[in-house]
């Protein structure tokens with residue numbers, strides 16, 4: 107399946123800002139993080155198609171995934 | 181007594197009288213200090229119906245018991261007065277170094293009364309306090325005023341708080357600036373200074389501030405610093421990218437208001453994000469007094485340099501005006517800092533004017549500047565300058581979006597609560613945060629109870645932003661805790677890493693008390709209720725606990741929160757109940773007795 111992955115803040119360093127990735131069917135977010143070499147504990151906020159979700163989430167074709175390290179502001 | 185200087189200044193600009201008065205410490209502690217104590221004093225000393233820009237209004241500059249202490253971020257102070265923008269109590273918070281300097285000079289707060297018949301400034305050098313002529317500074321921008329005042333007083337270590345030309349011209353969006361770049365931004369507090377003919381307050385203090393229990397303080401603060409350092413947000417996220425690292429997250433969450441809240445997802449948000457700022461224009465990080473977080477950004481573009489822009493500014497001038505040109509945003513931010521304008525309200529008012537212009541409510545013949553079109557970088561820069569200078573149509577904008585939209589018969593286009601422009605989160609996709617906007621004592625504000633923390637950032641735990649369940653309790657708790665933090669003299673950003681017990685520990689060690697966490701939070705609730713009572717007496721009725729109609733009836737058109745509206749009518753009754761108020765939103769006698777403010 108093909109998903110769109112957007113990375114933010116420090117996750118961009120040495121990776122990319124935004125990219126389409128081809129993943130094996132049935133991949134979970136956890137598999138995606140392994141592929142990206144982002145430790146699960148560092149991926150504090152993951153948004154799939156606009157909804158915050160957890161690493162167990164199973165991905166679907168054309169999902170848009172945004173991954174953030176812990177950040178805040180105001 | 182440690183934590184409190186025990187003295188304050190009362191300066192009457194009509195008579196020139198300067199008095200040093202003793203602070204009733206017991207009373208001060210009942211309201212903690214800072215925001216809380218100043219709210220109490222204001223409510224005691226002015227009639228709630230007082231004309232905000234008349235001589236009977238007072239303006240209080242107040243530090244908290246931890247201002248100037250070794251507690252991390254302990255450099256904050258509050259400006260408390262009756263707001264000319266909203267008619268509510270105003271309490272605007274700022275960092276930098278000025279608050280600490282005032283405390284070192286030996287004062288917990290300054291109450292300024294009356295009105296000078298010519299421009300003046302106040303110079304405080306420890307025990308020597310003078311009212312001096314400021315004619316030559318009137319009309320000058322903030323950075324030049326600051327430099328010239330430091331020259332005149334001959335003390336480069338003094339700290340300067342000043343208004344810019346916007347405050348002098350009574351722009352209702354005028355802020356108070358200190359240390360050149362830090363702003364007590366909201367509610368038009370700069371116009372109150374301007375109305376009194378008060379350009380600036382220069383302070384130099386050489387006193388040493390101690391804590392009541394040295395060993396305990398050392399132990400507590402070591403632990404607190406460790407928590408701040410090891411927390412991912414305060415130890416890494418904020419220092420690395422500053423506040424505008426939020427741009428992408430809030431946008432991806434579908435609650436990033438665009439074009440005056442007509443939408444909530446900005447396609448090109450990343451062009452204005454903290455990541456882009458760091459990449460292209462960041463010169464260095466900057467910190468307020470005693471702050472290990474250092475979220476401040478110093479940026480440079482062309483011949484414009486200075487601190488900022490912060491997340492809120494990037495949004496107000498960016499997505500809210502449909503602008504993705506970070507250079508224009510940096511320039512507009514610079515004009516705000518120089519003229520002394522609240523960046524949130526100024527940007528949001530331009531956004532409102534853009535919608536009015538595009539809908540044909542404002543005619544192109546009426547305006548003496550660039551077309552007010554969404555997406556125009558030129559418009560945000562030039563209209564900000566004109567607002568600051570009070571020039572032509574800019575003078576109208578400088579009165580804020582509500583007065584502008586009302587004048588043209590479309591008040592519903594002002595995205596404000598109690599006439600204060602809403603900040604950078606669309607409440608349609610964050611229900612708790614929307615409740616907090618509607619009930620904030622100073623109007624549309626995000627820092628009276630930052631529900632974005634639990635609803636979006638997952639701090640201290642993750643709540644579903646679209647659910648209304650349990651939100652009223654959360655909002656009340658966050659509002660009361662924030663009142664505590666503001667009144668102590670600490671930065672709200674510490675709350676990303678610290679909990680209520682940590683604030684209690686710092687307060688007890690430094691002031692030498694044995695308060696429980698419950699007692700501290702009850703003081704926060706007391707402060708909240710004192711502010712509410714002030715507003716009610718000032719004629720701000722509970723009907724004003726509302727949101728702009730658009731946010732209740734027009735669903736978000738696209739993006740992750742497509743279809744959502746805010747569910748305030750369902751939330752408000754529960755909130756009033758949690759607060760111990762009656763169904764009409766009035767604090768009950770029993771609640772006021774419980775809080776000892778009946």
Ligand code: SF4
Nearest residue numbers: 467468471473475671
């Ligand atoms: S966290 Fe930022 S705003 Fe708060 S005190 Fe530190 S530098 Fe100032």
